[in-house]
Amino acid sequence: MLDTAEILKKVRQIEIKTKGLTNHIFAGEYHSAFKGRxxxxxxxxxxxxxxxxxxxxxxxxxxxxxxxxxxxxxxRELTVMLLVDMSESSSFGTQKRDKRDLITELCAVLAFSAIKNNDKVGVIFFSDGMEKYIPPKKGKSHILFIIRELLSFTPKRKGTNIKETLRFFNNAAKKRSIVFLLSDFLSGEYQDALNIAAKRHDMVGIQVYDQRDRELPPVGLIQVADAETGATQWIDTTDRRVRQYYEHQFAQHAQYCKNAFMKSGAELMTIRTDEDYVKALQTFFLNRA
Structure with missing residues (x-):
């Protein structure tokens, strides 16, 4: 857990990096991608x-x-809502950064892009239930508060429930919003709730995953733990069938996610922890313009 000084230092680093990206790369693209009323x-x-x-x-x-x-x-006067997966699986990462770090930077870029266009930004943190709600506001100080919360917030629960989160948002949000749902989307079904949200709002999913979510390296006998349930087991990663089963499980979740967003009419981005998210966001914005 980061102490206060470390959090403030990290906030400053993220602000410098993401605000710079917003000023020089994303401001025009964001404005074009998300039109006013x-x-x-x-x-x-x-x-x-x-x-x-x-x-x-x-x-x-x-x-x-x-x-x-x-x-x-x-x-304009748009409202941007960030629905952020804070479950235990989001802390996993084996490459340049873990999924939580990537999600934090993505949220910062989106938030700074929004306030540069005079839009409001709000946040919902979720696990297998609604953890924290930050009402939409404008201004730099509000965005810095959101970044601090992203870095320091500790959820009460470890699991993931996207369906219940979308149900809560559908009931709570009266005004049409731009909604970014950030998660690894590795558990649960949420098609019906996503359908309703996509009809009422401009809905965008951002699937963040790590290379080791997708495949196991053949490194011998290892003990693995489910970050959300705590269950552990020993597996032999040299067994090709074990690795194929692991890859198949990931592929099933990824395909469900892709189909769910397609059926609802919402959009979906997929970003790996070791990939350049700048290019991914820029391509997404330009395709919408």
Whole structure:
């Protein structure tokens, strides 16, 4: 567990890295990817050659005996909700970082991108139940608070229940939001709850996984433990059937996740802990624009 000084240092490191990415890479892409509710009247200005005649404000034109056009701007005021898996399996990692570290950085990038576009950001931490709710707000201090919580929060339970989390959110959220659901998606069924959420909100799943979630190296007899149940057992990783079964289990969860998001009409990104998440996010934003 990090002490206060270590948490503050880590928050600062994440702020510098992710805010820099937001300023130089993601700000425009985010704005284009997530549109506002529509266009609202902003002001009038003098008519210029080439302006659409349909935008002429005839009342103002008649009053000043000179053509004026209406200027409209996009209504943003969007709410971004981060639904973050804090279960014990998210602390697993064997490459550059564990899944929790990657999720924290992803949340920071998304949050800074949102507030740069004057959007609100809220968070739900979940395990096999709802752990903590941070209401949507704007501002840098709010984002830094979210990052501190991501680094320091200790869940009361170890398991994962995506279905109940989505049910809670569906009941609690009255306003349409942009929702990022970040998890390894390695347990449970959640199709019906995801269908409802995707109809009401702009829903995006981010599946974060480690290479060792997917495959076992042939390193001999090892003791493994389920991070969420605590159950342990000895397995022989030199046995090809054991490794194939392990890979098959991961593939089943991954395919269920992919199908669930596809059926609901929601979108899904998949990012491995040793991969460049910058490229993955940029590709996602550009594809939506």
């Amino acid at each position: 529509g266009m609202s009247f902003s002001e009038v200005r003098d008519y210029h050659f080439g302006d659409d005649v349909r935008s002429i404000d005839w009342n103002v034109t008649a009053r000043f005996n000179h053509p004026f056009v209406k200027i409209f701007e996009e209504e």
